[in-house]
Every structure is written in structure tokens, then in C-alpha cells.
Amino acid sequence: MAGLTFEAVLTADPAAFRTAATAWGDLAKAIDDQADALIPNVKRIPDVWQGDAATRASAHLESLRKELDLAYVPALAISQALSRHADEVEALRAQAQSLVARGRGSGVTINPDGSMELEPSARNEWGARALSSFVHERDELLKAAARLDDETTRAITENTATGSGVPAARVDRASVPPAGSDPKTVKAWWDSLSPEQRRFVIAEYPDLIGNLDGVPVSARDIANRIVLDRDHDALVARRAELEAREAYIRRMLDEGRAAELYPNADNPVGTAISELDKLKEEREAVNGKLRGIDAINNRLNDDTKPRAFLVGFNSADDGRAIVSVGNPDHADNVVTYVPGTGSDLSTVRGDIERADRMAYDAAKKAPGEETAAIMWLGYDAPDDLLAATRGRYAEDGADDLRRFQDGLRATHEGGPSHNVVLGHSYGTTVIGHSASGNTALNADDLILVASPGVGVAGAEGLKITGGDSTQHVWATTAKNDVIQSAGLDDNLVHGENPAGRGFGGQVFKSDDGTPLWDWRDPFNKPNPSAHSEYWDPNNVARDNIASIVTGNYGDVIR
Amino acid sequence: MNFTSLRRRLVIATTALLFVAGCDRDDPTGGTVSDSMTLDQASTRVEEIVREAQAALPPGIELTSRFEGSMPCDDPDDGGPKGRVFAERQYQVVYPAGWPVDQALPTVRQYWEQRGYKVIKDHQPGGDRLLSVENPADGFRIGIEIYARDSGRTDIFLVGSSPCVWEHGSPPA
Amino acid sequence: MSLEVNPSEIRSIGGKIISIADDLKTDTSSVQGNLAPPTRSGTTGWSTTTAADRAAQGWQDYLKGLVGRLGQAGQSMIDAANNYQAADARSAERSRRTVTR
Numbered sequence: 001m002a003g004l005t006f007e008a009v010l011t012a013d014p015a016a017f018r019t020a021a022t023a024w025g026d027l028a029k030a031i032d033d034q035a036d037a038l039i040p041n042v043k044r045i046p047d048v049w050q051g052d053a054a055t056r057a058s059a060h061l062e063s064l065r066k067e068l069d070l071a072y073v074p075a076l077a078i079s080q081a082l083s084r085h086a087d088e089v090e091a092l093r094a095q096a097q098s099l100v101a102r103g104r105g106s107g108v109t110i111n112p113d114g115s116m117e118l119e120p121s122a123r124n125e126w127g128a129r130a131l132s133s134f135v136h137e138r139d140e141l142l143k144a145a146a147r148l149d150d151e152t153t154r155a156i157t158e159n160t161a162t163g164s165g166v167p168a169a170r171v172d173r174a175s176v177p178p179a180g181s182d183p184k185t186v187k188a189w190w191d192s193l194s195p196e197q198r199r200f201v202i203a204e205y206p207d208l209i210g211n212l213d214g215v216p217v218s219a220r221d222i223a224n225r226i227v228l229d230r231d232h233d234a235l236v237a238r239r240a241e242l243e244a245r246e247a248y249i250r251r252m253l254d255e256g257r258a259a260e261l262y263p264n265a266d267n268p269v270g271t272a273i274s275e276l277d278k279l280k281e282e283r284e285a286v287n288g289k290l291r292g293i294d295a296i297n298n299r300l301n302d303d304t305k306p307r308a309f310l311v312g313f314n315s316a317d318d319g320r321a322i323v324s325v326g327n328p329d330h331a332d333n334v335v336t337y338v339p340g341t342g343s344d345l346s347t348v349r350g351d352i353e354r355a356d357r358m359a360y361d362a363a364k365k366a367p368g369e370e371t372a373a374i375m376w377l378g379y380d381a382p383d384d385l386l387a388a389t390r391g392r393y394a395e396d397g398a399d400d401l402r403r404f405q406d407g408l409r410a411t412h413e414g415g416p417s418h419n420v421v422l423g424h425s426y427g428t429t430v431i432g433h434s435a436s437g438n439t440a441l442n443a444d445d446l447i448l449v450a451s452p453g454v455g456v457a458g459a460e461g462l463k464i465t466g467g468d469s470t471q472h473v474w475a476t477t478a479k480n481d482v483i484q485s486a487g488l489d490d491n492l493v494h495g496e497n498p499a500g501r502g503f504g505g506q507v508f509k510s511d512d513g514t515p516l517w518d519w520r521d522p523f524n525k526p527n528p529s530a531h532s533e534y535w536d537p538n539n540v541a542r543d544n545i546a547s548i549v550t551g552n553y554g555d556v557i558r
Numbered sequence: 559m560n561f562t563s564l565r566r567r568l569v570i571a572t573t574a575l576l577f578v579a580g581c582d583r584d585d586p587t588g589g590t591v592s593d594s595m596t597l598d599q600a601s602t603r604v605e606e607i608v609r610e611a612q613a614a615l616p617p618g619i620e621l622t623s624r625f626e627g628s629m630p631c632d633d634p635d636d637g638g639p640k641g642r643v644f645a646e647r648q649y650q651v652v653y654p655a656g657w658p659v660d661q662a663l664p665t666v667r668q669y670w671e672q673r674g675y676k677v678i679k680d681h682q683p684g685g686d687r688l689l690s691v692e693n694p695a696d697g698f699r700i701g702i703e704i705y706a707r708d709s710g711r712t713d714i715f716l717v718g719s720s721p722c723v724w725e726h727g728s729p730p731a
Numbered sequence: 732m733s734l735e736v737n738p739s740e741i742r743s744i745g746g747k748i749i750s751i752a753d754d755l756k757t758d759t760s761s762v763q764g765n766l767a768p769p770t771r772s773g774t775t776g777w778s779t780t781t782a783a784d785r786a787a788q789g790w791q792d793y794l795k796g797l798v799g800r801l802g803q804a805g806q807s808m809i810d811a812a813n814n815y816q817a818a819d820a821r822s823a824e825r826s827r828r829t830v831t832r
Contacts (some may be wrong), residue, residue, distance in 0.1 A: 013773025020783055023765035027790070030758030041744050048740035053811060057778055061748070061804055067797065078786060098709055149778050154781040161793035193830055251803050275627065304626075350630045360625050360648075364705070364715065511678075527609075529631075536631065537646040537719030538690050538699055540679055557685035 002413075006114025006138060009089075010096045017086035022303055028072050032229060035068035063469050067165065067235055070203045073222055074159035074166040080154035080218050081173035083307045084330065088148045091368075095141055099134060103157045106130040113473060114138055158195045168203065169196035176201060176208050183407035186214025202226075204224075211312050213407025217329045224310040225300070231315040232293045237284050242283045249276055288346030289315050295349035296323060300354075306359060308352075312378055318381070319345025323352050324505075325359040326372035329411050333362060333418045335369040335549045336408075338401065339452075340425025343381040351375045358422075361546035378404055379430060385452060388426050394455065394494075396435035405434075405442040419466075421551050422447035425483065425531065428454050429494045435462040435469075445548055448475040448536050449541065450483050453494030459505035473498065473505035474548055476541055478513035480530035507555045508548075510534055510541035596727040597628055600645040600720035606695075607700045608649060608718040614669040616658050621649040621716065631722040642722040651682030651714040659704075659712050663687055666702050675700070690717070738812040738819075745808030752802035759794050766790070 039185045040517050042065060045058045103110040107122025108131050116134060118127050159166060171193070177186045193201070202223045209215055210223035249272050252261050258268035265271040293315070299308050305325070312322030328334040335358055339351045355375040362371035379397025382388040401421070408419060423431040432454025435441040444466030448454060456462060459473045466472050475498035477484050484497055496503050513530025534541040540557055547555040595603070612621055627647040630641055653659065667689060671677075675691035679701065682688075690701030703715040724730075766787035769776040 002797050004778075008776030011772055012777070013768075016768040016774050017779070019765055023762040026762045027759065027766065030755060030762075034751050034755045034758075037754075038748070041747050041751075044740075046746060048735065048737040048744070048769060050734040050736065054734075057804070057808060057811070064797075064801055071793075071797070075790070078783075082779075082783065089777075098711070124735075133803075151783040152779040156779065159788040161789045163792050165793050165794060165797070272782045353627065353629050356627065357629070364624075364648075364703070364713075367707070367713065508695065533631075535629065537629070537644050538679060538701060538717070540681065540688075543681070543683065543688060552684065555686065557681050557683055 004013045004142060004146050004149055006096065006142060007112045009092050009141065010100070010112060012089045012093045014086040014090035014093070016090060017082050018303075021082035021086060024082060026076055028079060031068050031075060032072045032226070035065050035072065036229065036233060038065040038068070056180060057058075064405065065508075066203075069094065069226075070168055070199065071161075071165060072226070073199045073202050074161070076222050077218070078156050080220060080221070080307075081152050081159075081201045084327065085152040086149065087306075087370075089357075091370075092141060092145050092148070095368075099137055099141065103134050106134075108134055110134065110138070114142070140352070149296050158505045166199065167196050168200040169194060171197050171201050171204075173205055176205055177212065177214070179208070179212060180403070181212075181214065183214030183403060183410040186212055186221075186407075187216075187410040190215055190219070210310075211314065211322070213403045214410050215407075216411045217309050217311055217327050220311050221309040224313040228310060228313050230310070230359075232297075233315075235290050235293070235315065239283060239286045242279050242286065246276060246279050246283070271306050288344070289319050291320065292319060292345030292348040295352060295474050296321060299323060299352050304354060311374065312376075315345065318380055319377075321345060321348055321377045323348070323355065323376060324372050324374040325352075325355050326370060328372040328374060328408055328417065329413050330370060331372035331417055332369040333366070333420070333422040333549050333551070334374065334408060335362070335371070335422055335447075335545075336374045336405065337377050338379075338397075338421065338423040338427030338430055339381065340423070341382050343377055343386050343427075348375070348377060351377065357535050357542060358545060358549065361542050362549045365543075365546040365552060365555075366550035367460070369550060376401070376404065382426065384538070385426065388429070388452075388494075394429045394433040397430040398437070401430060401434040402437070402439075402441060409442055418445075418549075418551050419443050420445045420447060422449065422545065422549075423451070424449045424534070425452065426494075428452070428498070432456055432462065432495065435464055437463075439463070440465045445472045447545060447548055448473070448498045449545075450477055450481050450531055451475060451494075451498045453496060454498055455495045457496050459498070470504050471506065474508055475499040475503065475505050476508050476534070476544070477509045478510045478530045478533065478541075480513040480515050482516060482526075482528050483531050503556035506556070507558060508541070508544040510544075511539045513535075579686045593724040593728040594642070594721075597643055597645055597723055599727075600723045601626075601628075601647070603696075603698060604645050604647050604718040604720050607698055608647060608716050610718050611666055611669075611700055611702070611718075612651075614666055615651070615662055616665065618654050618657055620652045622652055624648045624650050624715065628725075642724050644722060645720040646715045646718070648715055651716060653714070659714070662714055663689060663702055663704055670700070736815055738815045741815070742809050742812035745786065745812065746803045746807030749802050752798050752805060755794070755801065756798045759791075759798070763787070763791060 019121070038061065042058060042061045045054060045061070049057070100110045103116065107119040107127050109117045109119060116131060116138070122130070124429065126453070177189050188197070198219065202219055206223035207228040210220050210227055212220070249261065252258060253269065253272055258272045262268040262271045278318040296310065296313075298312060299305070302308070309327055310322070311322045311324050312320060314320045325418070327491055336357065337351070337355055343351060352375050355373040358375035359371055362369075362373070378400050380393060382391055382393045388394075405419065407420065409416065421431055421441065423429075428448040428451035431441075431446060435443075435446065436456050440463035442462045446462065446464060446469075454462070459470045462469045462473055464472060465505055477497065484499070498505055499507050511533065513533045516526050516528065516530070518527070533539060544556050547553065588725045610665055612619060617700055625646065627646050628643040629646060651662070660731070670691045673693070675693050677689070678692045678699065679690035685706035687704040688701070690699055692699045699719045700722065703717060705713040705715075707713060768780050770780055770784070774780045778828040
């Protein structure tokens with residue numbers, strides 16, 4: 001069969017592949033939904049049916065449920081592969097069209113089948129050189145297209161079902177590298193697994209695989225979606241339990257029967273009120289997490305935006321989530337965004353919006369490059385700056401951030417990407433700690449937005465693999481941002497102000513932001529909004545971030 | 559008074575300030591609490607001002623939607639009322655061969671200045687151009703961005719956004 | 732010691748499993764047509780298109796079988812419940828006849 005032709009690239013229809021990708025995603029979701037629907041039914045069997053026949057029936061249904069669970073993985077993998085194929089095809093087609101247009105401009109006619117002729121007016125030495133360069137470019141384009149086609153075909157074929165399904169091969173839980181392992185080791189282990197084994201570990205140990213640095217992003221995404229879905233259902237059930245208990249206690253109180261509820265209490269009404277308070281607190285926490293989970297789900301299912309990947313997820317405590325707009329394993333530029341105080345699962349929607357904007361702004365700045373923007377709520381953020389001064393949040397988060405960056409390097413395909421780590425507010429302090437240890441932080445540039453200090457006195461105190469930190473540590477603080485007053489002169493609560501003159505890094509411009517005081521009404525409350533306006537529409541900080549993220553340092557507006 | 563305790567007082571004072579209004583996560587009552595137009599109305603108005611800019615540019619162009627979103631301006635807090643949002647839209651200008659690309663920015667600049675719009679961003683990073691203006695009457699913003707690509711192409715975007723509005727027009731009960 | 736056997740509950744669970752199988756069948760057919768990009772200008776020439784088509788076929792076959800097995804599992808429970816009830820009725824009938832004789 002003839003290979004991929006120039007015409008096929010020139011006339012490719014990315015939307016057709018994208019539609020297919022969505023359909024496979026929908027199929028995967030349907031499989032997962034029905035697997036989950038089986039759970040309560042299977043659970044109920046021993047209550048209503050006992051004996052050998054019942055045991056056999058339960059076991060059979062349980063194995064069908066596991067089969068559905070397992071089928072989710074390859075169906076979603078096909079969706080991922082087709083989605084990537086669509087994006088790459090779109091980029092290749094644009095390149096092919098650009099080639100044809102530039103050819104025309106240089107007197108070279110490029111036909112739809114890729115053959116080229118010099119216009120009569122261009123039949124000279126200069127034209128010949130242009131022709132030869134276009135021929136080379138066309139050939140490189142076709143090679144890239146063929147490589148893409150091979151990769152996607154292989155991914156689909158590997159995950160194609162036969163009558164007996166898509167096989168999996170057992171892997172012992174103990175042989176999965178523990179959390180905290182060196183990502184290079186983890187990657188080597190992953191590479192040693194067969195496709196059947198990979199499917200198995202994703203389906204069986206999603207909580208381990210989803211958060212393991214060194215496992216490719218697409219696999220982590222599938223694993224974390226499984227956990228997200230499960231935790232969602234568990235939290236909804238928990239909320240129902242809490243509400244039922246609250247309603248019951250209230251009813252008992254209304255009926256004056258508190259003593260029945262707490263027969264051993266000295267003050268049953270007081271005990272009831274105290275339990276109601278605790279239940280309310282837990283219910284609000286559960287609601288907060290569900291809000292976050294909904295925000296994540298909405299983004300994962302949003303087909304109008306670039307595909308998002310759930311690179312990390314854990315709903316325990318305040319909750320952690322790592323959501324990437326675009327796949328960093330395939331990207332040319334990767335920006336990891338570390339949010340600040342008060343961030344947790346309940347506030348994740350705004351941070352995902354910021355990541356979306358950074359991905360979009362970078363694509364506008366450098367349309368020929370792929371930029372992934374990762375919202376990294378991978379640490380336990382303190383509730384406010386005062387709590388931050390008391391806790392070890394930055395130190396604890398620093399290790400996780402370092403390993404995450406190492407993990408990005410380990411799983412990236414092709415030549416190394418341009419990796420930027422960006423922090424907002426206390427997120428910058430976490431970055432500072434991760435870049436002032438014994439080994440350099442695996443990053444090419446740091447961007448510190450609205451920093452209360454990064455724990456060091458100057459840029460040279462930060463070590464990054466990308467090179468000279470005085471050239472590659474960038475900072476900005478809006479003129480009206482009150483964060484710069486969280487200290488004395490430039491010596492802020494967590495160290496020197498990175499946007500101050502004494503720090504020695506590169507400072508870039510942001511909009512001034514909403515003034516602290518409204519001169520029209522001096523008795524108004526002070527307005528600290530400027531601390532959070534860096535991603536607002538039009539803020540020049542966004543243009544500058546895009547320039548740094550895409551390596552266009554000369555375009556940074558200072 | 560020793561240095562550390564002075565610093566601690568400053569931290570407490572500042573963080574109290576940020577915390578009262580929610581530090582990184584703003585409480586909407588830090589600003590105005592009055593009613594506003596809804597997000598839908600704001601999006602419609604953004605669309606209108608983008609189309610006005612399109613009409614002001616030399617003819618023959620089409621717009622392709624590149625980005626459409628709403629972004630929290632006051633971020634919702636745990637369990638608290640949802641805060642206000644911006645409507646934001648960005649379009650790429652699709653122009654035919656021979657279209658006067660170099661006239662695009664001067665044309666809309668003049669058009670906007672004639673309408674009394676205030677320039678809020680005017681930069682030339684490298685070979686690119688970024689110009690944004692704000693209508694002082696309603697706070698809506700419109701801008702043009704010109705990117706000179708290495709390939710020789712010029713990409714042009716129209717970017718529009720609204721001021722902070724309540725999603726449903728008023729603070730939630 | 733008597734074992735718990737509640738035929739009407741068993742039947743109800745069996746019914747729910749059959750409806751889960753039906754839902755899976757419905758969801759599958761609604762996306763089936765889109766799993767492979769249509770072969771036409773814009774998608775021909777890419778081996779990906781052929782691979783997606785084969786995958787769509789293979790998965791259709793697989794899911795048909797899986798839906799069948801799931802439905803069968805539900806039906807088996809209903810049948811078991813019916814058998815229990817029938818056995819109960821027969822034994823009650825036998826006792827009744829014994830008593831009246």
C-alpha cells in the first residue's frame with residue numbers, strides 16, 4: 001500500500017478524528033458508569049440470597065464488573081490516541097498549507113500531490129535553492145506525518161478488542177514502585193511492562209498509578225479518572241448519610257426527644273447541637289470537595305477546549321489535584337502553575353481557568369508549538385498567610401514539586417521540552433524551597449507572581465537546571481498588590497521580594513491592579529483584589545507569561 | 559522592640575487585610591456589592607463590541623472564534639456565594655490575500671480614540687503589537703493584537719472583555 | 732439453620748442487572764456510528780482510519796457478547812427466584828394435600 005501522501009496531509013480533516021475521539025470517550029464513560037451501577041446490586045445479594053448458588057452468582061457478577069472496569073482502560077486509551085492524532089493532524093495540515101503559500105510567494109508551484117515546479121520567472125540559482133529547501137521541508141513533513149500515523153495506529157491496535165475482550169496480565173501490587181520512588185526508576189519499570197500488564201495496573205491499582213511520578217501522563221489520566229469517579233460516588237453517598245443524620249437529630253430535637261438520642265449525656269440538647277455542628281462542618285467540607293470534583297469533571301469533558309489530563313488526584317484531607325491543559329509528554333513548552341494560600345479542591349475551578357488562559361496565550365504567541373499548562377495543586381496549601389508562617393507547608397510541598405518536575409522529564413517523549421515553573425503568592429514560596437536544596441530544581445525558567453518571599457535573599461540562591469538563575473528567574477508584583485507590604489522594606493515575611501531591585505532576577509510588568517483605596521470614598525474597606533488580577537483579561541502579565549513560557553525572552557515587557 | 563516582633567505585627571496587619579477579604583481568594587464584599595448585568599448580557603455586549611471593531615477594519619474579513627470563557631474576578635470561597643466573573647472572547651481575523659494588514663492597527667486606534675475610549679495597553683513586544691482600550695462609560699474593553707510570525711505571516715486577533723459582573727445579575731442570596 | 736432466600740428481592744436485583752445490560756447496549760449503539768472516522772477525503776490515506784475501523788468492529792463484537800452475558804446473569808437470577816417460588820408453592824401444596832388427607 002502506498003504511504004501517506006502530501007495530499008492526505010494537505011486535505012486532512014482533524015474534526016473527523018476528533019469526533020471519533022469523543023465517541024470512544026463516551027463509550028468508555030458508558031462502560032464505567034454501568035460497572036459502577038453494578039456495585040450496589042452485587043453488594044445486596046448476600047442480604048437476600050445465601051447458599052452455594054448465591055455465592056456463585058455473586059462471584060460471576062463480580063467478575064463481570066471487573067471485566068467492565070478493565071474494558072474502560074483501553075477504550076479511553078483509544079480516545080486519547082485519536083484526540084492527539086486530531087491535534088497533530090491539524091498542525092501538520094497548517095504546515096502543509098503554509099508550505100504551499102510560501103512556495104507560491106517564492107515562485108515555486110507546489111501541487112496537491114506534493115510535486116513541485118519552478119515558475120518560469122524563478123528559474124535561476126536563487127529559485128533552485130528555494131525549491132530544494134521546500135522539497136526538504138515537504139519530506140520532513142511527510143516523515144513526521146508517517147511517524148504520527150504509525151504511533152496512533154499502534155495505540156489503537158494495541159487496544160482493539162476481540163470477541164474475548166482486551167486481555168490484561170496480572171501484576172503483583174508489591175511490584176509497583178512505591179510513591180516517592182525516583183521517576184527514572186518508575187519510567188524504566190513502566191517501559192518493562194507489556195500493554196496487557198499496563199492495562200492491569202491502571203485498572204487494579206489506579207490510586208497508586210495515578211500519582212506516581214515517572215508513569216506517562218496519559219496512563220495517569222486514565223487511572224485518576226477512575227479514582228475521581230469512585231470518590232465522587234463515595235462523597236455523594238457520605239453527604240446523603242450526613243444529611244439523613246442531621247435531619248434525624250433535628251426531628252428528635254423538635255419532638256423534645258434529645259435524651260433518647262444520647263441516653264448517657266448530661267446535657268442531651270447540648271450534645272445534639274454539638275453533633276449538628278460537627279455534621280455541618282463535615283458536610284460543608286464534603287460539598288467543597290464535590291464542587292472541586294465537578295469542576296474537574298466539567299473541564300475533562302469540555303470538548304470546546306484543548307484536551308485536559310488528570311495527572312494527579314486525591315480527595316483525602318483538603319484534597320490534591322493536578323490538571324493539565326494539553327499533554328506535557330508531547331508538548332514543546334510546559335508551565336507548571338503552583339497556586340497559593342487558600343487553594344484546595346473546593347477552589348480548583350479558578351485555578352484551572354488560569355491554566356487554560358496560559359495555554360491559550362502561549363498558543364497565540366507561538367502557534368507552531370504545543371504548550372501544556374499544568375495546574376499543580378500537588379501540595380497541602382495553608383489556609384492563609386498567617387498559617388503559612390507557622391507551618392512547614394513550603395518545605396513539605398517542595399519535595400513533591402521537585403519530584404513532579406523530575407517526573408515530567410522522565411516521561412517526556414522526544415527532545416526535552418522547555419519547562420517553566422510558575423507560582424502565585426505562597427506558591428512562589430514552595431518553589432523557592434524546592435529550588436534552594438542540594439540539587440537544582442529541574443526547570444528552565446521560574447516565574448514568581450505576587451510573591452511574599454521565596455526564602456532566599458537573591459536570585460543566585462535559587463538553583464535550576466536551566467542555567468543562570470539571574471537570567472531565568474522572573475518576577476512580577478502589581479503596583480497595587482498589598483503582598484509587597486507583608487514585611488519590612490523588601491524583606492518580606494518569607495524572604496526578599498523577588499520583584500524588588502535587590503533580588504537580582506528579571507522583573508516584568510503587570511497591570512497596576514485595583515487600587516487598595518477608592519479615593520472617592522476613603523471610608524471604604526481596603527480592596528486587595530490586585531493580588532489576584534494577574535490573569536484578568538488584558539493584563540499585560542499574561543502576555544509576559546506567554547513570552548517567557550514560549551522562550552521569547554526578548555518580547556518581555558518590563 | 560525587636561525586629562522579629564515588628565515584622566510579625568506587619569505580617570499580621572497585612573494578612574488580616576488580605577484575609578478579611580480572602581487573601582488569594584477574594585471575598586466579593588471587598589468591592590462593590592451592587593447589582594450588575596448578567597454574564598449572558600455581558601457576553602452579548604462583548605460580542606457586539608468585537609463586531610463593531612470588525613466593521614471598523616478594512617472590509618473583506620471574517621472572524622474565527624479562538625477563545626470564549628468566563629473567569630472569576632472574585633473567587634468563590636468554600637461554601638460561600640459565587641463571586642463575580644469576567645466575560646472574555648478572542649477572535650482571529652481571517653483576511654484575504656492583498657488585505658492591508660499594516661492599516662489594521664492605525665484604523666481601529668483612530669476609531670476607538672474618536673469614541674473616547676481610553677488606551678489601557680499599548681506595547682510593541684518584538685515585532686508584535688498589543689493595543690487595548692476601555693470604554694469609560696461601561697468598563698468594557700476591546701483590543702487588537704498583531705503577531706508577526708517567523709514564517710512571514712501576520713496573525714491578527716480581536717480581544718474583548720467585560721468588567722466584573724454577577725453571573726445572574728445580583729449577589730446570591 | 733435456614734439460609735436467607737428472598738425470591739422477590741432476588742428477582743428485583745436480577746431485573747436491575749438486566750436493565751444495566753440494556754443501558755450499556757443503548758449507550759453503545761448511540762456512539763457506534765462515530766467510533767471510526769468515515770472513510771472519505773480528509774481521512775483516507777491514514778492507516779489510523781483503517782485501524783479505528785477495525786477497532787470499532789472488534790469492540791462492537793466484544794460488547795455485544797458482554798451485554799449478552801450481563802443480561803444472561805440477570806436473567807439467571809430471575810429464573811432462580813422463580814424456581815424458589817415454584818418449589819415453595821409445590822411444597823406448600825404438598826403439605827396442604829397431606830394435611831387434608
